[in-house]
Amino acid sequence: MGKLGECSMKIGLEIHIYPRTESKLFCACSADYVGKKGNENICEICTGQPGAKPLKLNQTVIEQAIELSHFLHGTIVEKKQIKILRKHYFYPDLPNNFQRTTEPLIIQGKFRGVNIREIHAEEDAGDYDFEHGTVNFNRSGVPLLELVTEPELYSGPETIEFLKEFKYLLDYLEFCRTGAEFKIDVNVSIGAERGEIKNLNSIHDIEIAIELEEQRQKMLMAQGKKIVRKTLHLDRKARCLFESRDKEDTADYRHLPDPDIASFAIDSKMIEAIIQQAPIHPLNYRNQLIQKGLAFSTAQTICSKKNLVKSFSKISSRCDFLTAGLFFQKHVKHELEYRNISQSIEFLNEFLIEIIQKMKEKQIEEMQAVEWLRNKLDGKTEMKISENNLETAIKQILEKNEQAVLDYRNGKQNSLNFLIGKIKQENKNQKVEIIQEILLAKIKN
Amino acid sequence: MMPKKTGKALTELRERTLNYLEQIARKSELQAFNSVESLGKLLERINELEKKPKEKHGKLFGLCFSIKDVFAVQGLPFQCSSKSLDGYIAPYSAKVVEQILKEDGIILGKTNCDEFACGSSGENSAFQTSQNPKFKGKTCGGSSSGTACSVSAELCDIGLGSDTGGSIRLPATFCNIQSFKPTHDIISRHGLSDLAMSLDTVAWMEKTVQYSETLLNLFCEQKEKLKEKKEITQIGIIREQMENLDTKVEQKIKKTIQTLERKGLEVIEHSMPLQKIAVPAYYACMYAEFSSSMQKFDGFKYGKQFSGSDIIEAVKVNRSVLGKEVKRRILLGTYLTQKEESQKFYKKALTARARLQKEYTQLFQKTPILISSVAPVPPFGLGEKIADPIQMYSADLLTVQANLIGSPAGSISLGEGIGLQVMGNQFEDKTVLGCLQKWENWVNAP
Ligand SMILES: [Zn+2]
Numbered sequence: 001m002g003k004l005g006e007c008s009m010k011i012g013l014e015i016h017i018y019p020r021t022e023s024k025l026f027c028a029c030s031a032d033y034v035g036k037k038g039n040e041n042i043c044e045i046c047t048g049q050p051g052a053k054p055l056k057l058n059q060t061v062i063e064q065a066i067e068l069s070h071f072l073h074g075t076i077v078e079k080k081q082i083k084i085l086r087k088h089y090f091y092p093d094l095p096n097n098f099q100r101t102t103e104p105l106i107i108q109g110k111f112r113g114v115n116i117r118e119i120h121a122e123e124d125a126g127d128y129d130f131e132h133g134t135v136n137f138n139r140s141g142v143p144l145l146e147l148v149t150e151p152e153l154y155s156g157p158e159t160i161e162f163l164k165e166f167k168y169l170l171d172y173l174e175f176c177r178t179g180a181e182f183k184i185d186v187n188v189s190i191g192a193e194r195g196e197i198k199n200l201n202s203i204h205d206i207e208i209a210i211e212l213e214e215q216r217q218k219m220l221m222a223q224g225k226k227i228v229r230k231t232l233h234l235d236r237k238a239r240c241l242f243e244s245r246d247k248e249d250t251a252d253y254r255h256l257p258d259p260d261i262a263s264f265a266i267d268s269k270m271i272e273a274i275i276q277q278a279p280i281h282p283l284n285y286r287n288q289l290i291q292k293g294l295a296f297s298t299a300q301t302i303c304s305k306k307n308l309v310k311s312f313s314k315i316s317s318r319c320d321f322l323t324a325g326l327f328f329q330k331h332v333k334h335e336l337e338y339r340n341i342s343q344s345i346e347f348l349n350e351f352l353i354e355i356i357q358k359m360k361e362k363q364i365e366e367m368q369a370v371e372w373l374r375n376k377l378d379g380k381t382e383m384k385i386s387e388n389n390l391e392t393a394i395k396q397i398l399e400k401n402e403q404a405v406l407d408y409r410n411g412k413q414n415s416l417n418f419l420i421g422k423i424k425q426e427n428k429n430q431k432v433e434i435i436q437e438i439l440l441a442k443i444k445n
Numbered sequence: 446m447m448p449k450k451t452g453k454a455l456t457e458l459r460e461r462t463l464n465y466l467e468q469i470a471r472k473s474e475l476q477a478f479n480s481v482e483s484l485g486k487l488l489e490r491i492n493e494l495e496k497k498p499k500e501k502h503g504k505l506f507g508l509c510f511s512i513k514d515v516f517a518v519q520g521l522p523f524q525c526s527s528k529s530l531d532g533y534i535a536p537y538s539a540k541v542v543e544q545i546l547k548e549d550g551i552i553l554g555k556t557n558c559d560e561f562a563c564g565s566s567g568e569n570s571a572f573q574t575s576q577n578p579k580f581k582g583k584t585c586g587g588s589s590s591g592t593a594c595s596v597s598a599e600l601c602d603i604g605l606g607s608d609t610g611g612s613i614r615l616p617a618t619f620c621n622i623q624s625f626k627p628t629h630d631i632i633s634r635h636g637l638s639d640l641a642m643s644l645d646t647v648a649w650m651e652k653t654v655q656y657s658e659t660l661l662n663l664f665c666e667q668k669e670k671l672k673e674k675k676e677i678t679q680i681g682i683i684r685e686q687m688e689n690l691d692t693k694v695e696q697k698i699k700k701t702i703q704t705l706e707r708k709g710l711e712v713i714e715h716s717m718p719l720q721k722i723a724v725p726a727y728y729a730c731m732y733a734e735f736s737s738s739m740q741k742f743d744g745f746k747y748g749k750q751f752s753g754s755d756i757i758e759a760v761k762v763n764r765s766v767l768g769k770e771v772k773r774r775i776l777l778g779t780y781l782t783q784k785e786e787s788q789k790f791y792k793k794a795l796t797a798r799a800r801l802q803k804e805y806t807q808l809f810q811k812t813p814i815l816i817s818s819v820a821p822v823p824p825f826g827l828g829e830k831i832a833d834p835i836q837m838y839s840a841d842l843l844t845v846q847a848n849l850i851g852s853p854a855g856s857i858s859l860g861e862g863i864g865l866q867v868m869g870n871q872f873e874d875k876t877v878l879g880c881l882q883k884w885e886n887w888v889n890a891p
Pocket of ligand 1: 027028041043044045046047141
């Protein structure tokens with residue numbers, strides 16, 4: 001798209017993800033900084049007191065990077081000595097005035113056809129309140145994974161689609177810290193040089209920023225001016241881009257291996273252990289489900305959650321595929337979310353197969369199935385399916401009302417309504433059409 | 446000196462500690478301390494220790510420490526002898542300080558040093574210049590000038606300092622006391638302000654080699670790596686290290702070598718032409734790391750607040766209070782680590798360092814202990830070298846090697862401000878300490 005055009009636009013992304021960890025990257029403070037009182041989640045290490053030394057790198061972050069890499073078809077850097085570097089620049093939110101980042105952990109990944117150059121881990125900075133001149137260091141030292149794509153996105157909408165799918169993957173993996181998902185730097189170029197818009201944290205902002213930057217560069221080109229490399233920020237209120245006061249474009253970060261922390265290793269054993277436990281790839285599985293006949297929205301819903309996919313992949317071959325798909329889309333996800341269940345639901349597998357089959361065979365109604373699912377999840381007395389199925393209920397009512405059945409067979413249409421009313425009375429959840437369908441089938445025999 | 450754990454310790458403890466405090470005040474013209482613990486706090490500590498039943502006494506019970514002002518001691522000023530840290534009180538304690546306190550040691554105060562440990566004479570302190578208690582008008586050596594002064598003048602039992610290129614061994618030698626610098630990073634540096642992290646080592650001085658083994662065992666976090674103490678029959682000297690020595694120093698070292706030979710040790714001479722790259726490699730590595738670790742001193746966070754019209758201005762104001770030598774090192778380090786320059790100098794220095802490491806490893810296979818003079822010169826006068834950094838740097842000519850290769854090294858005073866350096870391979874700390882202990886009596890026997 002636009003690739004061959006005169007003004008072909010190229011977009012590259014630097015996506016900073018907050019992986020879920022208990023502690024910060026180099027100290028024992030909690031990484032859960034969201035919603036805490038100012039500077040209550042700090043220690044001498046993450047505030048850079050003189051002499052304070054980092055602890056060993058938080059290993060969880062490396063494991064998470066490896067897991068993510070698996071879903072991006074990345075090459076994991078298998079090395080004995082991966083260094084931790086210091087990236088130097090002055091800013092009040094950066095306690096040491098250098099940021100610690102690892103060398104690339106992952107290289108050459110791919111997501112939706114876009115090449116991923118690298119993923120590395122780094123520490124986040126604190127929060128600088130420019131107006132009051134104060135810094136809250138609660139976030140300082142919280143781990144980030146930075147993912148850098150090649151500039152292979154060619155339009156705003158394509159970029160947004162890419163990000164939505166990427167977020168879909170992260171959500172599925174429950175990868176990000178609650179309340180802090182990602183911040184993104186976007187590089188846009190329509191000519192030789194690029195503009196970089198920093199620190200965007202919603203897909204909506206990114207959409208606006210790309211649009212504004214495209215306009216800005218096109219305008220410069222139209223005026224015959226040269227586009228120079230720039231670092232920009234989005235002013236959301238004024239809906240415009242403003243230039244950064246920091247001289248980030250020309251900065252020399254003087255990268256230096258950190259003499260305070262030993263380098264670390266990633267080996268094949270570690271990678272294997274993580275990949276063995278990795279869940280099914282949601283995007284691949286979504287495609288499979290669509291090919292097998294599920295609607296996109298159905299497949300999309302099922303593939304949005306690890307536990308849904310895991311369960312569905314086990315049961316869908318053992319009961320009616322389409323019925324199972326719809327039941328998962330319409331009810332299972334909702335009932336789990338309502339109860340905040342994100343762990344495995346494999347204990348439901350046999351139960352689900354049974355009710356989905358019963359539904360398919362019209363022994364029970366959808367609403368009945370849902371009610372049983374709820375009871376099952378809430379730990380209420382298990383419903384015995386055989387005693388409660390609609391067919392049995394109808395059979396019993398027919399036995400009690402033989403006269404009405406005879407009347408109907410003799411052409412009295414009202415008798416049918418009478419019978420439906422009786423059945424409905426005792427099976428309030430059931431739809432009249434369904435009752436009628438089963439009833440007719442029985443009477444006609 | 447009080448023996449450890451005697452029955453009379455309780456009253457002696459009080460007397461000794463207060464006596465030190467009195468001496469510190471009486472000898473204030475030595476300018477050894479930047480800050481001294483308050484009498485109230487010390488009495489509290491003494492009371493606390495006196496209450497302890499004898500069987501619960503820690504390994505350092507009642508020993509009085511002076512701590513170089515580059516360590517964090519919670520509640521005491523932490524200034525690194527720099528105006529940029531004026532008014533900064535440490536909010537936490539260094540790991541080694543915590544261990545000293547846990548083992549019932551007493552901390553008397555923070556000792557003077559070159560600003561951020563940058564110097565070889567103590568004259569770069571922004572506050573005061575420690576005076577050599579043994580040789581009037583001479584420097585104490587640096588950077589742990591006040592620490593050496595405090596031990597030499599009997600203002601404490603043990604002086605805790607840091608050694609980056611000789612910062613412990615040189616002043617100990619100039620002040621006629623003993624010192625030991627362990628293998629790099631077997632002791633936590635948490636709470637030790639950075640000079641050059643790959644070289645900085647927690648180290649200490651005492652009048653005679655008495656508590657060094659206790660301290661090593663206490664502080665060492667990698668005990669499994671430490672090698673067992675070896676009996677030494679051969680020692681090595683490096684020919685190039687015997688050149689360019691001051692005559693008086695040369696004579697004393699040669700005489701010491703003869704003494705050691707008489708005691709039955711075989712002295713083997715080696716040659717290592719690479720010696721000439723040690724000082725330049727050391728300074729390049731140190732500048733580079735120092736410039737990085739000094740980034741954090743931006744004037745916003747510690748003690749006095751500096752301000753300016755914007756961030757860069759504020760940083761500038763803060764940095765203007767730094768001393769000349771500190772500024773020189775930051776600037777050179779920043780230059781060396783710039784993208785365009787780092788290949789030319791810094792990478793070269795790292796390569797040189799690796800080569801030196803390799804050659805020393807080979808040498809230690811031949812003779813496990815190497816000896817030399819600590820300094821090429823005896824104590825020099827105050828003001829004598831401060832104007833010429835190249836001359837000042839040459840005081841480190843024989844000490845930087847141990848830091849570049851991360852190996853243990855100690856010094857034994859030979860009197861007259863001259864010292865014998867004893868160096869072993871990495872993790873041979875116990876063997877080096879063994880030599881120091883055994884030889885300190887031999888070499889000073891009349
Ligand atoms: Zn912390």
